[in-house]
Structures are given as structure tokens and as C-alpha cells.
């Protein structure tokens with residue numbers, strides 16, 4: 001069993017994988033430690049196909065957790081939620097992590113998104129500006145294979161790109177094109193093609209082109225979508241060692257508060273200690289702060305990296321509200337990837353001083369499974385039933401409003417008194433989406449959604465309750481980044497202020513959420529961390 | 541044990557030996573009656589393998605399954621009907637009508653109910669996907685060549701045949 005390595009990366013999700021590969025390419029020795037099992041794509045596809053219809057919408061149902069690596073799963077209370085709103089993120093503790101079931105939507109932040117405090121007087125500013133992260137966004141788009149529009153009129157953010165996307169955007173289906181035209185003509189809104197980590201019209205990265213299997217969530221059956229599992233063989237070919245089914249439960253400090261080792265349990269609950277020089281904890285925005293808190297020791301009684309008392313605080317997400325409505329004219333969503341276009345321009349404006357911005361995404365999931373109950377309970381049979389299924393599938397639209405959220409120290413991850421299978425404390429999160437979001441729902445997003453519904457000719461629009469929000473599963477904030485060690489956990493390189501050789505890259509470091517899905521930003525920050533680590537390792 | 545008791549024991553043993561094939565025959569009988577009634581309620585190409593799975597589930601859930609299947613078949617026969625539209629209204633409301641809807645729903649959704657712990661009969665052969673198969677993929681199955689799915693907006697009226 002490997003007991004030492006120059007670089008130790010905990011977690012084989014997209015963030016850990018990108019850092020590991022950067023280190024390998026620089027000639028460093030890398031050991032990756034992964035809590036979950038390594039599974040085949042075919043197995044996940046079969047799991048999905050074998051689910052009854054009622055379980056198919058659950059993105060996690062195809063991923064039953066291993067006893068030793070529990071993740072949020074129907075019927076298993078891995079994550080406790082307290083507070084006025086329900087915190088209900090999902091993530092996957094398998095080798096490859098949560099990009100197994102991500103949609104691949106990859107919106108960059110705008111320069112304004114990174115300066116909420118100085119521009120609008122709310123939230124926090126980032127430790128660096130857009131120009132600083134721009135090259136790392138380019139690296140991310142190349143590494144993951146993110147396709148996007150070449151026409152500046154269709155790009156987001158609206159600014160000149162420093163590099164083109166590596167692939168053209170995926171075509172919009174006829175229904176998405178129609179929606180785009182209606183939004184433009186009736187509301188003056190731009191519904192633009194989503195930049196997404198999916199192979200468009202060509203193979204890329206040894207993976208095939210997308211053939212519209214419309215199952216990006218919960219699993220792309222052909223691997224046309226990037227997920228970190230697709231990179232693990234390549235990492236091994238480059239020399240990485242990957243230990244799976246190995247749950248890191250303690251990070252050990254030594255002299256000068258440097259990290260000297262991590263401890264993990266194998267699936268027989270046997271403990272192992274691995275020493276190293278540089279440590280990267282990339283377990284995602286819930287499991288990373290949890291591990292920091294679990295690792296409290298005499299030097300760090302409140303948990304590692306926590307001299308600021310900010311570990312686990314400022315938990316953020318994109319709270320969301322869905323609208324399903326029926327139109328008269330057919331839209332025929334469902335051909336192509338499950339998310340393919342959206343309205344981003346509603347996410348910018350001076351109103352952010354008062355309430356949250358919002359992004360509207362037009363979901364492109366095949367509608368059959370969602371309209372089944374309605375069709376089957378219509379009392380229709382025979383040809384009338386077939387026509388009803390066809391009509392409802394073609395004319396039912398699902399639009400989701402995703403809100404930005406402010407960092408609030410009260411939204412806090414702590415260790416629960418409940419224990420998991422290994423005897424480790426479960427994570428518990430206090431969750432309140434906040435008035436900033438609630439105001440946006442009531443005053444901004446609901447009225448906008450109604451106009452969108454009216455524009456497409458919806459006959460049954462219902463406003464969302466300004467009290468009820470679901471979780472987007474974009475886990476952010478719990479190890480927040482900043483220049484000031486008194487108020488933040490990591491620096492601009494995702495390196496902890498408290499431990500010179502410990503990096504906590506990923507969503508936890510994000511200082512603002514904006515509205516767009518955030519993995520591209522997590523990955524760009526991972527590249528920044530990787531560069532810093534490599535130069536440190538090389539003594540630069 | 542007297543001779544009569546011995547005889548009875550022997551007969552019981554013979555019956556017991558005969559039981560497996562008796563059960564098999566009964567299962568076959570129910571399956572074909574189930575397919576017969578299904579074909580009347582759902583006028584599409586129906587897979588016997590899927591039908592066998594639905595029938596097995598129905599047998600465990602409806603003690604009077606055989607009787608209900610026969611009554612559906614008889615209702616259609618009384619009207620001389622082979623299309624569901626021509627006799628469905630004659631199925632009495634209540635248990636039998638509910639069962640008829642359940643059978644239709646099982647074929648369309650491929651599941652025993654909408655619950656997340658329902659029994660799955662089939663995924664890709666669930667009829668739910670067929671009325672839109674020209675426009676919408678069955679998720680996980682490929683739909684078009686790369687970037688070739690921007691096809692025309694077909695009218696609602698052109699139902700695919702299935």
C-alpha cells in the first residue's frame with residue numbers, strides 16, 4: 001500500500017483530477033485518494049434504465065452509495081438540514097465525483113459578478129478580477145472540452161473573448177430556436193446557446209460526439225459529456241496512483257502547522273496513514289469543510305484552516321424555482337442535451353444592490369416522463385391517449401429560475417451528532433436562502449417568469465411561492481477565498497492561510513455565486529491552485 | 541396406516557408431483573388471457589415478454605385477475621369490438637374500470653405505478669415514448685448523427701405508427 005507521495009490529492013472529481021493532471025504534467029509524483037468505488041459507465045446506464053419511471057427524475061438514484069462513502073441519497077440521511085429552507089444538494093462519492101451526473105452547463109462569471117461589494121454594496125469581492133481568471137477559463141474550456149458559440153452576439157459574458165471555444169456550440173432544437181425567437185421578438189431578451197462540456201459535432205479528448213441521447217443528467221451513456229471519470233485512466237497512464245474506496249477522515253498537522261499526512265479508512269474500516277509534501281483536498285463544498293472540522297487537533301482546536309472561524313460558514317448555492325407550463329403551439333423540447341439554452345442577461349444590473357439576480361434556463365429534458373401522470377390520469381384511452389401524450393410532450397415547457405445568493409456566515413456547515421457507517425460525524429447545514437433571494441423571487445423573477453410564460457402562449461402559468469426554493473447542487477462558500485486571513489479561509493490560489501502546503505480548491509473557495517452553474521469557475525480556480533502548487537514544489 | 545390412508549397419501553404425492561406443470565400451465569393461461577385483454581385495451585404491438593412481467597405482477601396484486609380479464613374480453617366481445625374506443629365505456633366503473641386503466645398505464649409507463657419504488661416492467665418498450673418517437677429520443681438511446689437533431693417541428697397530428 002502506498003504510504004507516501006510528493007503530492008496527495010484527496011478526491012477524484014473534476015477539481016482534483018485537473019490539479020492531479022497539471023502536477024503530473026509538471027513531473028510531480030501524485031497519489032489520489034478517493035472515498036468511493038470505481039464503476040463502469042455501462043453499469044450506471046443500466047442502473048438508470050432499470051429504475052421505475054417514478055425514480056427516474058432523481059439524478060442520484062442511479063448511484064447507490066457505498067456504505068463507507070455515503071452521499072445524499074433517497075432514504076439515507078447523510079446530510080442534515082436545519083433552518084428555514086431545506087438544503088438538499090446531491091453529489092456523488094464515486095471515483096470521478098459529481099460530474100458523473102452534472103449537465104455540463106459552463107457559464108463564466110462576468111467581471112461584475114466578482115465585485116458585488118464594490119459595485120453594489122452587497123456580498124464580497126473576489127480576491128482577484130476577471131482578467132486574472134480569464135486565462136484559466138480558457139484552460140478549463142480546453143481541458144474539459146467546452147463547446148460554445150463563435151458568434152459574439154450569442155456569447156456570455158458579453159465581451160470579447162481572448163480565445164475561441166474549442167468546439168462550436170451544439171445546435172438548438174427547433175423548439176429552442178422558436179423559444180429564442182419569441183423571447184427576442186416579444187420581450188427583447190436574448191436566449192443564448194449554453195456553453196457546455198460536451199463534444200459538439202466531433203470527437204474530443206478521446207470521447208465521441210454527442211448524439212442527442214438526452215440523458216446528460218444522470219449519466220451520459222456514451223461519454224460525449226466530460227465527466228472526471230473519463231480522465232482517470234489517462235491520469236494513471238501519466239503515472240498517478242489512485243486509491244479507491246479510501247475515505248480520508250483526518251488531515252494531520254506537524255511542525256509550523258504544515259500538513260504532514262492524511263489518514264484514511266479502507267472499506268474494512270482499517271486505518272492507513274499517508275505522508276506527503278503538498279496536500280490538495282478536493283472533496284467538494286460539503287465534504288471538504290467537513291473534513292477540515294473533523295481534523296481538529298491541539299494546534300487547531302476549531303478545525304484545520306479555521307483560525308478565521310469561517311470554515312463551514314457562508315455556504316451558498318443557486319436557489320432555484322421551476323415553472324412548468326403548457327403552450328398551445330408545439331415546442332417539442334427533448335432533442336439534444338438536457339440543457340442547451342438560457343437567458344443570462346437578467347443576471348446583471350444595478351438592481352443587485354437590492355435583490356438577487358436571476359438566470360432563466362430552458363430545460364430540454366424529453367418531457368414524456370414528466371407528463372406521464374397527467375396523460376394517464378386524463379381518462380383517455382386509445383388514439384386519444386396517444387394524441388394526449390404527443391400534445392403534452394410537445395407543448396409542456398419547463399423553465400427554471402436560478403438565483404444568486406450572498407455569503408452569510410449563519411449559513412453554516414457543522415458536524416452533526418449523527419454518525420455515518422464509519423463512525424464519522426455527518427455534515428449538518430443551517431440553511432436560509434435569505435431576503436435578498438426572496439425579494440428577487442417576489443419582485444423580479446416571478447413577474448419575469450410570467451412574462452416569459454405569456455410570451456410563449458402558456459395557458460396555465462402559476463407563480464412560484466416566494467418562500468420555496470430547491471437546491472441547485474452548486475456547492476459554494478464553505479472555505480471562502482479572500483486576501484484577509486481574518487475573514488477568509490484560502491488565498492487567491494485556494495491555499496489555506498493557516499497551512500502553507502494545504503490547498504482547498506473547488507466551490508468552497510468561491511466568494512460570490514452569480515447565477516450561472518459554477519463548476520467552470522471551480523475548475524479555473526483549480527488550475528490557479530495547481531500552478532501555485534507546482535511552482536512551490538519546484539522551489540520557484 | 542390403512543389402505544385407504546395409503547391411497548390418499550399416494551394420490552396427494554401424485555398431485556404434488558404434477559403441480560409444477562399445473563402451475564406452469566396456469567401461468568401460461570393467465571399470460572395469454574392477459575395478452576388478449578391487453579391487446580383489446582391497447583391497440584399497438586405488444587411485447588409478450590413485457591406482458592408476462594406485467595401479468596406476473598397483476599397475479600400477485602389482484603386475487604380475481606382471471607375473472608377481470610375474462611370480463612374485459614367479454615365486454616369487448618359483446619360489442620364485437622377490437623378497438624378500445626369501441627367498448628371502453630361499457631366496462632363498468634369501479635374495480636374493473638380501474639383495473640383496465642392500470643393495465644393501460646402499465647403498458648405505457650412500463651411501471652406498476654408512479655411511485656419511486658414501483659416495479660419496472662420495461663424501460664425502452666414502455667409505450668409512453670412511442671407517440672413522440674419521431675421528435676424526442678428515449679433518454680440514453682442515441683437519436684441522431686452528431687449535431688443533426690434540429691429537425692422540423694412536426695405537427696401534433698402526425699402520430700407515428702407503433
Ligand SMILES: Cc1cc2nc3c(=O)[nH]c(=O)nc-3n(C[C@H](O)[C@H](O)[C@H](O)COP(=O)(O)OP(=O)(O)OC[C@H]3O[C@@H](n4cnc5c(N)ncnc54)[C@H](O)[C@@H]3O)c2cc1C
Pocket residue numbers: 010011012013014015016033034035036059069090091092093094095096097098099101102103104105106217246247248249282283284285287291472473474475505506507517518519520522
Ligand atoms: C444533478 C446535478 C447537475 C449538475 N449540473 C451542473 C452543471 O450543469 N454545471 C455546473 O457547473 N455544475 C453542475 N453541477 C455541479 C457539479 O457537479 C459540481 O460543481 C462538481 O462536480 C464539483 O466538482 P468537485 O471536484 O469539486 O467535487 P465532486 O465532483 O463532488 O468530487 C469530489 C470527490 O471527492 C471524493 N471525496 C469526498 N469525500 C472524500 C473523502 N473524505 N475522502 C476521499 N475522497 C472523498 C468524492 O467521492 C468525489 O469523487 C451539477 C450537480 C448535480 C448534482
